Amino acid sequence: QIFEIYQAIPNASLEKMNDLIRKAVNICTGVYIFVGGFGYIAFCRETFTGNILMSFPSSLMSEVIKIGFVLSVAFSFPLIIFPCRASLYSLLYKRLQTYALHEGATDKYIPEGRFKSLTFLIVFVSLVTGVMIPNIELVLGLVGSTIGIMICVVFPAMCFICVSTKNTNERILAQLMLFVGVIVMVLGTYANLYAMEEISVKSVVTEKIIIKEPEILKIVQEDPALKMIDIPKTSNKLL
Numbered sequence: 001q002i003f004e005i006y007q008a009i010p011n012a013s014l015e016k017m018n019d020l021i022r023k024a025v026n027i028c029t030g031v032y033i034f035v036g037g038f039g040y041i042a043f044c045r046e047t048f049t050g051n052i053l054m055s056f057p058s059s060l061m062s063e064v065i066k067i068g069f070v071l072s073v074a075f076s077f078p079l080i081i082f083p084c085r086a087s088l089y090s091l092l093y094k095r096l097q098t099y100a101l102h103e104g105a106t107d108k109y110i111p112e113g114r115f116k117s118l119t120f121l122i123v124f125v126s127l128v129t130g131v132m133i134p135n136i137e138l139v140l141g142l143v144g145s146t147i148g149i150m151i152c153v154v155f156p157a158m159c160f161i162c163v164s165t166k167n168t169n170e171r172i173l174a175q176l177m178l179f180v181g182v183i184v185m186v187l188g189t190y191a192n193l194y195a196m197e198e199i200s201v202k203s204v205v206t207e208k209i210i211i212k213e214p215e216i217l218k219i220v221q222e223d224p225a226l227k228m229i230d231i232p233k234t235s236n237k238l239l
Helices: 002-008 014-043 060-092 094-102 112-132 136-163 169-222 231-238
Strands: none
Touching (some): 060 112
16 A cells, blocks of 8 residues: 555655655554554453453443444455455466557456456355354464564565675575564464463363252252262352
8 A cells, every 4th residue: 555655645755755654653552552552452361262352241331332343344355355365366377467568458357257256265264264263363373473474574575685695784684584574473373272272271160160060969958967068169260
């Protein structure tokens, strides 16, 4: 979107563009700090999962927030599909696109049949993935630890290393960023998968305790010596 913004600036120049980007980054940084700080103050003493919406009590406002989240996903999904479909078409039909460019074609027209098939494929894979993955926090964690690190750290560093030929301080710094980015990506992915495994183990243990609780109550009722034990409280402690 940088090029569109650059074209919309009257009397555009590099200084104006840098100033605009600097202000945008500062605004985003301030908003993130504001939301993160007050979110920590609000939930510092509470245990919550990656889906913060589940921590809010059931009320009209929480339902409105959930509906707004659903609408934002519904309206942003077609915008996300657009570059994905174009990239898949360029990848799968590279020869046809190269031939069209040699013939003098400048537009990136996708035939209707391939357009519909690629759209159906993207929507179907997204739907199956969303149904199979148990919670949204795993998706956000994996996306942040892999794609986020690659786009923000790994790819820019690799591009700079490939473009620069001299062994300057900037190139050394880019190599260091690339190394740190790969390490953070691996550790972040491992941490997300490990946390997900712990959650699944806890849920299995909880289900086993809940299933065996009626059997424990039956044994206690049959044995007079065990009637003094408060089974519900004991099971709650185990949970």
